[in-house]
Amino acid sequence: MSAADSAAHFHALLQFRGGAAARTAAAAAAAGLGQIVQAEEYLSQAQWTVLKSTECRYATHSLLHRNLGLLYIAKENYEEARYHLANDIYFASCAFGTEDIRTSGGYFHLANIFHGLKKLDLADTLYTKVSEIWSKYLNDRYQVLSQARIQQIDLLGKRFETDTGLDEAQEAEAIQIMTSIWNIRESTSNTAPQKTIFVLKTLFMLYYLMMNSSKAQEYAMRAFNLAKEQHLSVHEQNTIEELLSLISAEEAHPIT
Structure with a gap:
């Protein structure tokens, strides 16, 4: 598998498993099931892989940071969540533009944090x-x-x-x-x-x-x-x- 194909494969895997991990973390936080650790382990591995790779595209970086942002929202660590969502917005903007629907998810999740913190x-x-x-x-x-x-x-x-x-x-x-x-x-x-x-x-x-x-x-x-x-x-x-x-x-x- 070429480096480009490998990066594309990893992006697809991150989209499937990373998104699932973030959703699992959010559900676990709501239900108190203690499954956040499992989600965090996968996303930590994903983060290491993305940072190590020279082939990962802006879209992959955006997806990773969005999932990490959702994970930290589930953990109620809003400072880390804001950091990752800001990175999500940056990389999504590089990939698609600042006014694209694929960038809007980062704005939305960041807005939810500010709303929860009463920064209306x-x-x-x-x-x-x-x-x-x-x-x-x-x-x-x-x-x-x-x-x-x-x-x-x-x-x-x-x-x-x-x-x-x-x-x-x-x-x-x-x-x-x-x-x-x-x-x-x-x-x-x-x-x-x-x-x-x-x-x-x-x-x-x-x-x-x-x-x-x-x-x-x-x-x-x-x-x-x-x-x-x-x-x-x-x-x-x-x-x-x-x-x-x-x-x-x-x-x-x-x-x-």
Whole structure:
């Protein structure tokens, strides 16, 4: 196996086992099962391997630091967690750019730390950034697909496996991130309704592109009702009504 192939193999292994280790640590911390040590051992070995290798890409470094950040969150060592998540953001930015959805996970987990530490201004800034990244991605995706549909073709000469352009794991991450932010925004919806509505509209677009009309309609209705309750502008209410009309149009004229 060449050095490049070895690095690619290790990245895949880290993505599978490293992610599992971090999730195991988080679950163990919540359940008090004492399994964090096992997760820490694997990620320590992974860290040593990555640091020793000259072939590991920025994406691999990002993945490692994100998993380590999650591990230290589970251990409630927030200083170390912040260090690793900052590195995750740096390496993900080098690999994908600062405004990429693959970088947004680092911002999100860092925001969770600040929120837990009651540093709400910092958390709010990061949650807003994450929401904006996902909103832009999903709206750009919608515009591309809309144009393709108008032309009665799709971009690959065949039907898309999913309209989101994401794989199953990425879709699950998007749902988890945006639902978590929405739950946080709900607590301030009376004082900052626009921020809550922005997240609801992003969730609408996510589920709409996933072709889950019922969930998309649910979040659009939540946004519409909040806009009415808070007496937001007619323009805002009309914008949300336009989202609801997308579902009606899709049901009336399904893609064949």
